[in-house]
Amino acid sequence: xxxxxxxALLLRLYxxxxxxxxxxxxxxxxxxxxxxxxxxxxxxxxxxxVGESLGVTASLASEWFAKWTSDRSIRGRYMPDRRTMxxxxxxKRHHYG
Numbered sequence: 051x052x053x054x055x056x057x058a059l060l061l062r063l064y065x066x067x068x069x070x071x072x073x074x075x076x077x078x079x080x081x082x083x084x085x086x087x088x089x090x091x092x093x094x095x096x097x098x099x100v101g102e103s104l105g106v107t108a109s110l111a112s113e114w115f116a117k118w119t120s121d122r123s124i125r126g127r128y129m130p131d132r133r134t135m136x137x138x139x140x141x142k143r144h145h146y147g
Contacts, residue, residue, distance in 0.1 A: 061106075
């Protein structure tokens with residue numbers, strides 16, 4: 051399984067509101083950086099992958115901790131899920147029809 055797919059799966063472990071805000075940007079940045087590091091050799095690429103994996107793991111723990119320990123009024127809030135929203139300029143009939 052390519053490293054970018056594994057990274058995309060790890061991004062799905064973040065809270066949903068975090069995924070909506072940052073997921074696409076993080077996945078794109080990782081894919082670009084992976085191409086650059088792979089071109090420098092396997093040792094550089096391996097070091098990059100290990101570093102990013104550790105970073106994502108720490109960030110995941112941090113985001114979930116922040117979500118669980120925040121005030122109840124904030125904890126229940128979520129950003130709208132862009133995957134279920136009707137795009138601008140598309141009629142309801144065409145989108146939901």
